[in-house]
Amino acid sequence: MLNRRSALFRPSGQAPDAAGEDAPPYRFLELLAVSASDLLQAEDLAPALDRIFGLIRSEVELDVFFHYAFDGQGLDLSAWAGITPEQVVDWQHVPLGIAICGGVAESLTPMIARDIQQSDDPRLAYARDMGLDACFCTPLLHKDVLLGTLAFGRRGRAGFSDAEIQFLQTLASYVTLAKHRIGVDQELRTRLQERERMLAERVTIERQMLELTRASALGSIAATVAHELNQPLSAAANYMAAIRLSPDSDARTRDLSGAAEQQLQRAGEIIRRIRRMVRHDDLVLETRSVATSIEEALHLVRAAAPMLLPPVTIRVAPEAQFARFDNVQIVQVLANLLRNAGQACQHHADAAILVTAERQAPAEVTIRVIDRGPGVAPAQRHVLFQPGLGNGRCDTGGGLGLGLAISHHLIEGHGGRIWAEETPGGGATFAFTIPAGQAPAA
Known part of the structure; x- marks a missing residue:
């Protein structure tokens, strides 16, 4: 349990001990409208949060903000302003249950810390190092699924008014919806890219199989044709040799039959080359x-x-x-x-x-x-x-x-x-x- 003499963690609906002068209600509505429009169009949450913080920090008297994304086990710092580079390194990862954001992520309940500089609670060490006097932190929940946390802090004032808390809570709701939408969009793009990659791979495989099938088909047909033609060509060559060697053949007949025999032998050699070509002498065994x-x-x-x-x-x-x-x-x-x-x-x-x-x-x-x-x-x-x-x-x-x-x-x-x-x-x-x-x- 927290040391109530030095600091207070409480649900966001509870009245603060001290509050400054709020911005007019209509100004909060204007800020929410501009923020919602920005988040609706955002493709990356971190730059959008930077712009929104720049818009509201003077109106709500804020000095820092930090957004942690939940990775399934702990929190990773995703967007921030108002803290030093050294603090960014030190607080890059926060386990569940540790510090304000880790506690909020574990309890899934929005909380406020006030009078932080007067507290000796170890869970407020990060906030004290930032020089904060008050901090509001809320879980980003979409359908009971934790997406991360969003926190705002101020120096010089020990708490937040109800109007400020309501404004920050509403803004966090917009951020939750934007974060969920951006995540869905990114997952959809990833799946579409994977589908396009698989379709391209399928086309490549089909082309390779078609080329291999065509080449093998041509080889099979060539082997069949070579086998079928070899015998009649050999027989025709034998007949022409018989005519050439016949004692009844005259010189003209012997010349023509000899020429025809040479062409048949040449055709046979072509067939033998085709057979050698498709005999798979290039097998890689x-x-x-x-x-x-x-x-x-x-x-x-x-x-x-x-x-x-x-x-x-x-x-x-x-x-x-x-x-x-x-x-x-x-x-x-x-x-x-x-x-x-x-x-x-x-x-x-x-x-x-x-x-x-x-x-x-x-x-x-x-x-x-x-x-x-x-x-x-x-x-x-x-x-x-x-x-x-x-x-x-x-x-x-x-x-x-x-x-x-x-x-x-x-x-x-x-x-x-x-x-x-x-x-x-x-x-x-x-x-x-x-x-x-x-x-x-x-």
Whole structure:
């Protein structure tokens, strides 16, 4: 309890022991109107409080003010006037229950301290150091949530009149509303900036995935065309050689057939170059965490289509935690399969996806993407991975049936296999293998 012989803390409605001459009531109303207008437009509370204090200090005979913001644990000095730089440093942070402002923040009750210089109460040490004789401090409460405190002090007069207290309390109410509004505005701007950042990141990811898909699609098509053309070109070259070497051929026929044979051989060499180009000789094979790559694929799909995937469970067996693969390409395969699974599950109430990894053979890891969608008809499984024929399953190649064909192409580049298999209880399971890897040395 405070020492009432030297100082008095009391609720703001109690009459003061001493009061000076108040400003006329209409002047208080004018000051409140100007202050409210300033606070209504303020984007930063501290400069607004500086302006308002400059407006009212002579009218209300004030010498100092200090506004503390509540950080959830204590009070941090946010705006002030009438105190020295050294005092600012010393009083930058005030714990709850300490000094006038800390006590007000703890009790959530407006209080007045008077006759401060005659007090020996330790809780008034800050106010005595300021040379104050009276101080009014109130909590800034919005819907019972503490935002901070606001205090005004004077020298030369030991108390405040009721009119002055009512004026300062009303002003503090305006400050509370302004502080809450500014906080809401700042949070809204932060969320909008975060939304814009996420949208930009999503566009970048979608562009990267589109470019990778197009490049892989072109590679897959080129490999297919090269494979299909190589045999007829070789056969045509053999026929032309037979014509050239036939004893019935005249010189003109031999010259033309020889020229045609050279062009066929040249075309064959072009095809062989194309095949070498798309054979993934540039694979970056590294021992990597299987679970991390699965999570990366999930992030890609969710970033591009946030509402597509149902709940996804990942189960990686201890012996299958690491594999040796090109992360970019395997993440693309996983993203293709996860996107297909999400599209297949869209209209199923109990939709879910399970991704597993296990080592079923010593040298390879088998990864499965299992969904509870409509499944894949057995008659379609043999054509799912052919370009243009994989449309029986929701595909990722822009309607051209290329997503699964690209995945097939990438897995083959790793020396693995990819297939669709029976799913107990319904749904679809797509599995593929990649080379096993050893855990990195600690």
